[in-house]
Amino acid sequence: MDKTSYIEISKSAYRHNIKYIKKIIGKDVRLTSVVKGNAYGHGVENIVPLAEKAKVNHFAVFSASEALDVFNVASPKSDIMIMGYLNDDQLAWAIENGIEFYVFDLDRLSKSIEIAKKVGKPARLHIEAETGFHRTGFEYNLLPEIVATMKDNSEHIVFEGLCTHYAGAESVNNYYRIIKQIQEYRQFARYFSRHGLKPNYRHTAGSAATLTYSQTIMDMVRVGIAQYGFWPSQETYIYQFKRNHAKDSDLKRVISWKSRVMTIKEVDSGDFVGYGTSYMANKKIKIAIIPVGYANGFSRSLSNMGRVLIRGRRVSVVGTVTMNTMSVNLTDIPNVHPGDEVVIVGKQKRLNISVASFSEMSNQLNYQTLARLPGNIPRYVVA
């Protein structure tokens, strides 16, 4: 385990976010907690129990190996849904263990039925509709064949869901595309209904759609980023802010990322810090070396750009971020010692560094910054 930095996961912030989302969707809509990408960097082993305590009992992942990670820590009463990849061997494992999965091509549909017959357990399917995102999903013209296959094998399948995914509900730029997708989805739903097939859950909305297009909140929503306390975009935040008159429009960041000062040294005027010549001290300065670099998820593009908090003050990264370290300018901050706390993301005294500011500085999205946090940074759940 890499202990040069550590991550704290706030239980109370997580609880707050789930409450906020549940208030929006209402009590009759199921919430699936999207925990792919190691729960967006938060750690599946931390988030799944917290979600279950908050009465969330459905989890969505991308692949079978991620599903196994959830399976190993979830209550047997919780449901797990794979939204993307699984190979034939994993298909058998999924069906045997009651794991739900997306079906977006005829091959997977027929294989699922074949394996379900062998295993003697029905496959729990979510039929994904192609409505305009063009990633995965059945084309509308395949519906007669899908419906016929499903009807012919009704004892071997459970029609758990009819789903789709929106192509950027977080930006008003995509408004017409999203509206068109909603209409396309409704056509799929009507087709199934006309042919007497009803999914247990109609679900289309991720965080952004849940927060901004109320018509996309159907029987279930698949919420990732918002449960971790991040707005999918500033537009989404402004939309909620206006609707709820600000005071109720808060999501709370669940993650903090911290390290400690490793050593301190002085650099003479005219000398360079780190590799190359990107930073030259223009007077005698004092720097602290922090044992976090790009191998630990702190982007190299934050060289001479990033900020961290030490002793309640914001300090700048100087020189290049290396694989395992960064240097920060301590010149104006007295009484810093090796071992002092460094906040990379989070709060220290009255100051705060958000993942968003951190991401904007390094041209990454929140999503990307979080997903890139290495799995070997220890994570602790705190109150």
Ligand SMILES: Cc1ncc(COP(=O)(O)O)c(C=O)c1O
């Ligand atoms: C199919 C699907 N549903 C839901 C989500 C959750 O999205 P968000 O994190 O924006 O809530 C994702 C994430 O990319 C996804 O791919």
